[in-house]
Amino acid sequence: MYFVSPNCGETFYLRLLLTVVRGPKSYESLRTVNNVIHNTFKLACVARGLLEDDDEWVQCLEEAAIMKSGYQLRRLFCVILTQCSPLQPLELWKRFSIHICDDLAHKIRTLFTLPNPTEGQIEDYGLYLLNQMLGEIGKSLYDFPPMPQPIENWSTVVGNRLIIEHRLLQIQAQKADTETNIGRLNSGQRSAYDAIICSVLENKGTTFFLNGGAGTGKTFLYNTIAQKCRGLGHIVVTVASSGIASLLLEGGRTAHSTFSIPLDVLENSICGFTKQSIQAELLRETKMIIWDEVPMQHKYCVEAVDRTLRDIRDNPKPFGGMTIVLGGDFRQILPVVPKGVREEIVNASLRRSDLWDDIRVLTLSLNMRLNTIDSRNADFANFLMEALRVPSWYVVQRSSSWHHKTELINDDDWQRGGVNEGPPCI
Ligand SMILES: Nc1ncnc2c1ncn2[C@@H]1O[C@H](COP(=O)(O)OP(=O)(O)OP(=O)(O)O)[C@@H](O)[C@H]1O
Numbered sequence: 001m002y003f004v005s006p007n008c009g010e011t012f013y014l015r016l017l018l019t020v021v022r023g024p025k026s027y028e029s030l031r032t033v034n035n036v037i038h039n040t041f042k043l044a045c046v047a048r049g050l051l052e053d054d055d056e057w058v059q060c061l062e063e064a065a066i067m068k069s070g071y072q073l074r075r076l077f078c079v080i081l082t083q084c085s086p087l088q089p090l091e092l093w094k095r096f097s098i099h100i101c102d103d104l105a106h107k108i109r110t111l112f113t114l115p116n117p118t119e120g121q122i123e124d125y126g127l128y129l130l131n132q133m134l135g136e137i138g139k140s141l142y143d144f145p146p147m148p149q150p151i152e153n154w155s156t157v158v159g160n161r162l163i164i165e166h167r168l169l170q171i172q173a174q175k176a177d178t179e180t181n182i183g184r185l186n187s188g189q190r191s192a193y194d195a196i197i198c199s200v201l202e203n204k205g206t207t208f209f210l211n212g213g214a215g216t217g218k219t220f221l222y223n224t225i226a227q228k229c230r231g232l233g234h235i236v237v238t239v240a241s242s243g244i245a246s247l248l249l250e251g252g253r254t255a256h257s258t259f260s261i262p263l264d265v266l267e268n269s270i271c272g273f274t275k276q277s278i279q280a281e282l283l284r285e286t287k288m289i290i291w292d293e294v295p296m297q298h299k300y301c302v303e304a305v306d307r308t309l310r311d312i313r314d315n316p317k318p319f320g321g322m323t324i325v326l327g328g329d330f331r332q333i334l335p336v337v338p339k340g341v342r343e344e345i346v347n348a349s350l351r352r353s354d355l356w357d358d359i360r361v362l363t364l365s366l367n368m369r370l371n372t373i374d375s376r377n378a379d380f381a382n383f384l385m386e387a388l389r390v391p392s393w394y395v396v397q398r399s400s401s402w403h404h405k406t407e408l409i410n411d412d413d414w415q416r417g418g419v420n421e422g423p424p425c426i
Pocket residue numbers: 184185186189212213214215216217218219220221329368369
């Protein structure tokens with residue numbers, strides 16, 4: 001018998017019935033249980049006790065509703081629909097829609113200037129957003145009967161939802177006290193800030209690499225720059241290579257989800273969205289991209305984004321002529337190359353990319369996390385920096401062929417943009 005995935009809906013339930021009903025003469029006879037003709041194969045399966053109930057998903061949503069936001073619950077509901085084949089999705093929706101849509105009254109008031117949205121409108125907008133999320137993975141609410149469809153065509157009012165999300169960030173930035181944060185920048189952060197803001201305001205399209213060890217205030221600077229530019233009405237896309245780091249950035253997402261970077265990225269890969277998509281429209285409107293923790297990303301990921309931006313913005317300059325702030329610390333995690341040897345890992349680094357030649361490096365060196373007024377803290381911070389810069393001075397050498405110079409983080413090397421022989425860096 002052919003394999004049918006549980007995601008195939010009625011076809012799956014038909015197949016399930018065919019495995020248990022003896023000698024069926026018609027589709028109707030398959031749907032008949034105890035002389036009752038059921039409307040769908042799924043209901044016939046339920047009547048035969050072939051399916052489990054949705055208790056598991058009820059418990060999951062009940063627990064999530066206590067601590068998750070409306071957006072996170074919509075994502076979870078989307079996963080439950082697409083991956084878990086709930087028996088009665090409509091019942092789940094009816095039971096939890098109030099939680100799943102709990103942020104939407106505010107959104108409708110802000111986006112559509114509708115002062116008092118009704119419960120029906122809120123739920124309808126929730127269905128619209130759910131449908132959008134399903135659309136990202138090639139599904140729609142039609143695939144999960146009897147889930148209702150959104151009645152209102154919110155897209156004509158909303159436009160590009162990604163751009164709208166950024167407009168909300170701009171409104172927040174305009175209310176924030178950006179000037180106070182700018183005033184708090186130390187001299188290294190301030191000169192980096194000036195260079196980046198100058199590139200944005202004068203449309204220079206420079207690509208920067210903000211280099212700094214742990215605690216040197218990179219995240220603080222990213223957020224200050226993003227806030228300033230958003231306050232001026234520009235769109236700033238903030239991403240990080242890991243989900244945890246993206247949470248520290250205002251409006252941050254992972255680079256993979258924002259740019260739809262393929263999981264198996266290759267030398268000539270491009271991002272997984274078309275020139276007509278809403279992502280492309282957002283990136284054409286974007287003034288600057290801030291990308292944290294780039295050293296842990298394979299250089300092909302950054303190159304794929306560069307290639308895609310040149311294409312969708314019809315501009316042959318690096319990253320389509322947009323100001324880009326890449327950042328991170330080459331002393332921290334390097335790209336993961338499955339079963340890769342040292343050369344392969346080093347080769348996968350951004351520093352081995354052709355893009356590196358066009359990158360302007362800005363360096364932060366003052367550790368802002370430690371209270372350096374206490375000299376013991378300062379000494380410890382310096383020790384850590386040294387241990388990471390020249391690890392072989394602090395560990396027993398395994399081979400005489402190892403040198404004191406470290407790869408990727410060697411000072412001379414920064415000037416030349418090349419990579420020396422030496423032990424793997426931490
Ligand atoms: N100019 C500043 N004024 C006041 N506090 C600052 C300043 N810069 C950074 N900080 C604070 O110092 C701490 C470390 O900064 P941040 O997290 O930005 O460093 P980082 O370089 O991103 O570190 P990591 O690489 O570990 O993520 C944070 O608590 C941050 O709020």
